[in-house]
Amino acid sequence: MLGALQAFCPSSPYARxxxxxxxxxAVGQGAMIVSFTLYLRELGWSxxxxxxxxxxxxxINAALSLFFGALGDKMGPKRLLLLHQSLVGLILLPMLFYSGRFLITVAAFVGNLGRGQNGAAGPFSAVETAWLAGFLHSQERGNAFSLNSAAGFFGMAVGSLLAALQPLWQPLFHGDxxxxxxxxLPILAAIFAVGVLSTVPDIAPKPPIQSPHSTSPSIRIRIQEGLRDFRMLILLSLTNAFNGFAIGMTSPLISYWFAVRYHVGPERIGSAFxxxxxxxxISALLTGHLTQRxxxxxxxxxxxxxxxxxxxxxxLAPTYPLAALLYILRSAxxxxxxxxxxxVAIGLIPERWRALGISIxxxxxxFPSAVGPSLSGWMLQADELALPFYCAACLQGFYLVLYFLLFRHVDNRSNLPNPELT
Structure with a gap:
């Protein structure tokens, strides 16, 4: 297992x-995806x-992502990520003692609570992704991003386990x-992130290096290249919209759905998570290997x-164990x-505006994912417990057809060497 992980590890220590x-x-996020909606339910939220x-x-995070993506291309990612993690630690601290609605709302926005980001940095995730990509050879991307994804999932697993242990200390507390x-957990994770990120060098955008005798591409060629890149990004964004809507219909409220549908508590939900x-x-690591095949x-x-x-x-699952098994396999x-x-996305986005492109x-x-919980929450309130899943399935099916038809030819392009790293 360790040998397999080493094969996935990028060569850059900063990427690691x-x-x-x-x-x-992700440890903190894993605990929150299990417990946050259950916490709100305990407080009487509908x-x-x-x-x-x-x-x-x-x-709001989607809107801020676009702003911070553009800002990351201008000023580099390091200061933005350090600011974000510092704010998360400071604003979540009062959550240890108070449960007022205003505090919960502000902390949920800053900490992205209950959204299950798999370790991503909320509205700064595009900036962090571009930062990571800057330390990678293009040939490493498939494995490195799969390892990055797997690290998030393993961290979420640890957080879910800790949330499942809540009954052990519940007798010592009153109610919510x-x-x-x-x-x-997210507070300590933010402190750790500030310490480690401060040791990683910033990456600022680099202008192309030209010899005194070199000639720049003509304006016509640059316009054509820009339109081609923009068209690919628009097509990718269009397909992602269907996927995001489907995710929003099911994932954010899945803990709540398990509790209502099968009458189970955080210990059983956390164990399933x-x-x-x-x-x-593990699936993410295997997918990284599959990309090479x-x-x-x-x-x-x-x-x-x-x-x-x-x-x-x-x-359709009649019992919680069967539903949990289907959910586990489906997630994998x-x-x-x-x-x-x-x-794929990194391969389609030019280096000169990578953070902004990833944000878009x-x-x-x-945005579609953000709309999903409102619709599915209304459906659950109306006791339509299966409808969110069927709506999500239709959206996911359309997404897969579009994704394959539009991008089945881009594998060769996404693996082209990056001249800045070779």
Whole structure:
């Protein structure tokens, strides 16, 4: 196992540190995806109110992602990420003692609570992705982004396990306060991130190096290249919108759905999430290996097609153990492809505006994903427990067809050598 992980590790020590930060940050996020909506339910929030909060978090973070992506290309990623992690630690600290609605709302926005980002840095995730890409050879991207994704899933597994242990200390607390110690995890993760990120050098955009006798491409050629890159980005964003909408319909409220549908608590939900993220992390590593065999696009489409079938079957499960098993397998096949999809996007976005391009790509799924919890929360409030899954399945199916038809030819392009790193 260690040998396999070493084969996935990028050559740059700075890239490895960024991946480590993602894994540690994911521990806090794993605890929150299990417990945050259950915490709000314990406080008396309705399903519709919880869904509205999660939607608002997604919408605002998506809008900020575009702004910070453009800013990251101008000033470099390091200061932005350090500022973000410092704010997360400071604003989540009062959550250990208070449960007022205003505080919860502000902390949820800053900490991206309950959204299950797999270790990503909220609205700064595009900036961090571009930072990581700057330390990678293009040939490493498939494996490195798969390892980055796997680190997030393994961290989420640890966080889910810790959330599942909540009944051990629950007798020491009164009511909803039993959830509060779990907020220590994202706080400590933020402190760790500040310490490690401060040791990673910044990467500023580099102008192309030209000899005195070299000639720049003509304006016509640059316009053609820009239009080609923009067209590919628009097509990628269009397909991601369907995927994001599908994710938003199911993932943010899945803990709440398990609790309502099967009457289970955080210990059983957290245990299921533990195995979910462990298996998904392994799947992400296997997908990285699969990209070398069948290419990036097929490494996305084949596993996600299996995940689509499992998504249809999930709401039909008569018992919680069967539903948990279907959810675990579906997550492994579906979310294990995150690294491969990131590698495709990186290959399509020019170096000169990479952070902004990744932001545009991210918000194309983030905005629809943000709308999803409001709709699914309303459906759950109306006791339509299966409808969100069937809506998501239709959207995911359309996404897979578009993704394959539009990008089946880009594998060769996404693996072209990066002249700045070779």
């Amino acid at each position: 540190r960024l991946i480590l930060v993602r894994g540690v940050r 399903a519709a109110a919880i869904g509205l909060l999660l939607s608002a978090i997604g919408l 306060s039993a959830f509060r110690p779990l907020f220590l 533990l195995f979910t993220f462990l298996l998904t992390g 069948v290419g990036l696009i097929r490494s996305v489409v084949i596993p996600r097609s299996i995940g689509l079938l499992l998504l249809v079957l999930l709401p 096949f579906n979310r294990g492809t995150v690294g491969a999809r990131q590698a 790509n991210n918000i194309s799924s983030s």
